[in-house]
Amino acid sequence: AQSVTQLGSHVSVSEGALVLLRCNYSSSVPPYLFWYVQYPNQGLQLLLKYTSAATLVKGINGFEAEFKKSETSFHLTKPSAHMSDAAEYFCAVRPFSGGYQKVTFGTGTKLQVIP
Amino acid sequence: EAGVTQSPTHLIKTRGQQATLRCSPISGHTSVYWYQQALGLGLQFLLWYDEGEERNRGNFPPRFSGRQFPNYSSELNVNALELEDSALYLCASSLNPERGSNTGELFFGEGSRLTVL
Numbered sequence: 001a002q003s004v005t006q007l008g009s010h011v012s013v014s015e016g017a018l019v020l021l022r023c024n025y026s027s028s029v030p031p032y033l034f035w036y037v038q039y040p041n042q043g044l045q046l047l048l049k050y051t052s053a054a055t056l057v058k059g060i061n062g063f064e065a066e067f068k069k070s071e072t073s074f075h076l077t078k079p080s081a082h083m084s085d086a087a088e089y090f091c092a093v094r095p096f097s098g099g100y101q102k103v104t105f106g107t108g109t110k111l112q113v114i115p
Numbered sequence: 116e117a118g119v120t121q122s123p124t125h126l127i128k129t130r131g132q133q134a135t136l137r138c139s140p141i142s143g144h145t146s147v148y149w150y151q152q153a154l155g156l157g158l159q160f161l162l163w164y165d166e167g168e169e170r171n172r173g174n175f176p177p178r179f180s181g182r183q184f185p186n187y188s189s190e191l192n193v194n195a196l197e198l199e200d201s202a203l204y205l206c207a208s209s210l211n212p213e214r215g216s217n218t219g220e221l222f223f224g225e226g227s228r229l230t231v232l
Contacts, residue, residue, distance in 0.1 A: 032218045043119070043205055043223035044158075051218050090158065094212070094219050101212070102148070102171045103221055107157040 002027040002093045006106035014114050019063075019078040021109050023091030026072065033074045034092040034103070035065055044090060050074060052096075061085070086113045117142065119224035121206050127230045128196050136191040136227045140208030146170075147189040148209070148221060149181060153202035161204075164189055165211055193229070201231045 007022040025031060032051055036044040048059025055067045061084075065076045074091060091106040120139045128134050140147050149161040160173035164183035178194040187208075193200055203226045212219030 032220075034220060036221075036223075041203075041226075041228075043225045044207075044221070045223070046220055049218060049220055092221075101219075102160060102163055103219060104160075105150075105158045 002031060002095055002101075002104050004091050004093050004104055004106035006089075006091050006109050008109055009107065010110045010112065012112040012114060013081045015083055016080050019076070019081045019085065019111065021076040021089050021091075021111065023065075023074045023076065023106060024072055025074060025091070025093045027093055027095055029095045032094045032096065033065075033067060034094075035059065035063070035074075035076050036090045036092060036105075037061075038088045038090065038108075040087075047076070047089075081111075081113045083113050083115065086111055119206055119208050119222055121204075121224035121227050123227055124225070125228050125230070127232065129232050130196055130198060132196050134193045134196060134200075134229055136193075136204050136206075136229070137188065138191070138206030138208075138224060139188045140206075141222055143210070144208035144222070145187055145211045146209045146219075147183055147187065148207045149189070149191050150205040150207065151175075151202045152205055152226070153199070156202075158205070162191070165213075196231045198231050201229060203228050 003026045005024045034049045035047040038044045050067045058064045094103045095101045146165040151159045163171040181191045183189045205226045207221035207223045
C-alpha cells in the first residue's frame with residue numbers, strides 16, 4: 001500500500017522568499033509522484049510529475065521537485081514566491097505496477113505568501 | 116479541447132434527500148474518479164470507474180454510489196443526505212492507467228459544492 005505525508009498543513013513565506021513544501025511517500029514499488037495545486041473554490045491542477053525519466057522535475061509557474069529515493073521524498077520548491085502562489089498544494093503517489101492502483105493524495109499544505 | 120466538466124456547480128439539499136452529481140471526462144479518457152473534499156478533511160477518495168466498471172471504492176457507506184455510462188460520463192448519487200455530506204465533490208478523469216505507459220495522472224473538474232441543510 002502506498003501513502004503520502006505532507007509535513008506542515010500551513011506554510012507562510014514572504015514574497016520573494018524560497019518556497020519549500022515537503023512530501024514523503026511510502027510505496028512498496030517504484031512510484032509515480034505528482035504535485036497538484038488548488039486555488040480557492042477550484043479543482044486541482046497538475047503542477048508537475050515524476051515518471052522516472054529524471055529525478056529533477058520542472059513544472060509550471062516556476063516550481064520544481066526533486067525525487068530522492070534514499071529519502072523517499074519529493075519536495076516542491078520555488079526560488080522566489082509570488083503572491084499568486086498562495087494556494088493549497090497536494091502531493092500524490094501512484095505505484096508503477098499493474099492493477100487498478102489508485103492515486104493517493106496527501107492531506108495538503110496551504111501556502112500563504114506575505115507581502 | 117474541453118476539460119472535465121461537472122454539474123451542477125452548487126446544490127442545496129435538506130437532510131434525508133438525495134443528490135445527483137454529474138461529470139463528463141476529457142475526450143478519450145476512460146477513467147473517472149470521485150473525491151469528497153470536506154472542510155478541513157483533505158481529499159477523500161470515493162469511487163473510481165473505468166470502462167463502465169467500478170475499479171476501486173473508498174471507505175464510504177453504501178449510500179454513496181455511482182455509475183459510468185457508455186460515453187464514459189459518470190454520475191455520483193448520495194442518498195439519505197446527512198449534514199456531514201456537505202462538501203466540494205471533485206471529479207477527475209484520466210487515461211486508463213493499465214494501458215501503455217499512462218501515468219494515471221488525474222485531470223480535475225471545478226467541482227460541485229453540495230450543501231446539506
